[in-house]
Amino acid sequence: MPEGLPHGKCQLNIFNVNVELKLKDEECERLSKVRDQLGQELEELTASLFEEAHKMVREANVKQATAEKQLKEAQGKIDVLQAEVAALKTLVLSSSPTSPTQEPLPGGKTPFKKGHVRNKSTSSAMGSSHQDLSVVQPIVKDCREADLSLYNEFRSWKDEPTMDRTCPFLDKIYQEDVFPCLTFSKSELASAVLEAVENNTLSIEPVGLQPVRFVKASAVECGGPKKCALTGQSKSCKHRIKLGDSSSYYYISPFCRYRIASVCNFFTYIRYIQQGLVKQQDVDQMFWEVMQLRKEMSLAKLGYFKEEL
Numbered sequence: 368m369p370e371g372l373p374h375g376k377c378q379l380n381i382f383n384v385n386v387e388l389k390l391k392d393e394e395c396e397r398l399s400k401v402r403d404q405l406g407q408e409l410e411e412l413t414a415s416l417f418e419e420a421h422k423m424v425r426e427a428n429v430k431q432a433t434a435e436k437q438l439k440e441a442q443g444k445i446d447v448l449q450a451e452v453a454a455l456k457t458l459v460l461s462s463s464p465t466s467p468t469q470e471p472l473p474g475g476k477t478p479f480k481k482g483h484v485r486n487k488s489t490s491s492a493m494g495s496s497h498q499d500l501s502v503v504q505p506i507v508k509d510c511r512e513a514d515l516s517l518y519n520e521f522r523s524w525k526d527e528p529t530m531d532r533t534c535p536f537l538d539k540i541y542q543e544d545v546f547p548c549l550t551f552s553k554s555e556l557a558s559a560v561l562e563a564v565e566n567n568t569l570s571i572e573p574v575g576l577q578p579v580r581f582v583k584a585s586a587v588e589c590g591g592p593k594k595c596a597l598t599g600q601s602k603s604c605k606h607r608i609k610l611g612d613s614s615s616y617y618y619i620s621p622f623c624r625y626r627i628a629s630v631c632n633f634f635t636y637i638r639y640i641q642q643g644l645v646k647q648q649d650v651d652q653m654f655w656e657v658m659q660l661r662k663e664m665s666l667a668k669l670g671y672f673k674e675e676l
Contacts, residue, residue: 525650544633548630553596560610569631573605574605592618602622603621607619
């Protein structure tokens with residue numbers, strides 16, 4: 368005990384020190400609890416933030432996958448539409464529509480055909496300028512019957528459509544229709560025309576009413592308004608063709624133009640089938656449409672054509 372301090376006073380100081388120590392211990396314990404509580408809250412907040420971040424990442428991945436899927440679908444639709452627009456452009460610029468099949472009139476009546484003449488031998492045998500109404504004139508109607516080999520080849524091709532010219536269906540048409548239609552005196556240019564038709568990169572446009580002196584030199588080298596570039600003959604050329612991205616134009620006569628257009632019509636239609644764009648026709652209707660297009664090519668290669676006036 369320190370000297371000079373009364374005994375009672377010394378005990379009081381020790382008691383005060385103990386009280387202060389106890390208060391500090393309680394304060395330390397309280398601060399420790401606060402620290403532990405803050406640490407727990409911090410852990411919970413960190414876990415919540417991580418969970419929220421993972422949730423946002425998952426949602427972003429889902430949205431990205433959905434957007435990519437929609438983009439892929441949109442690109443597929445765009446490709447189909449671009450193919451259809453290109454084919455329609457070819458039809459509009461380079462071809463005349465296929466003549467529709469003539470339908471019978473109601474009641475079974477035969478439609479009147481302009482240019483029909485009665486049998487001259489019957490008229491001569493009567494020896495009179497007056498018609499004998501009792502003479503029965505023969506009734507002629509258009510008939511058609513599918514060639515089974517052609518039909519079976521078309522059905523086989525329709526099951527797995529391809530633009531490969533070596534398949535039996537296309538090979539026969541190439542040999543019988545396409546090659547004869549696109550055979551011209553200028554064989555090198557004719558081969559380029561066939562390649563452009565196959566690639567759907569050929570365009571045909573009317574020749575503008577421009578003076579000859581304004582025609583570019585490159586165009587004159589490829590024929591001209593009075594000379595066909597495919598035959599080399601002096602013909603009135605009302606159309607010109609362009610092959611792919613080439614800057615050159617080739618002037619063609621109406622005869623050549625119709626032969627090229629008939630082939631373009633055929634390729635456009637089978638390309639539609641190959642791309643799955645022909646949905647309103649069954650196999651029989653498709654077959655007869657192909658036969659009609661082959662008929663147009665046959666007439667064109669024999670010299671029959673329609674000239675735009």
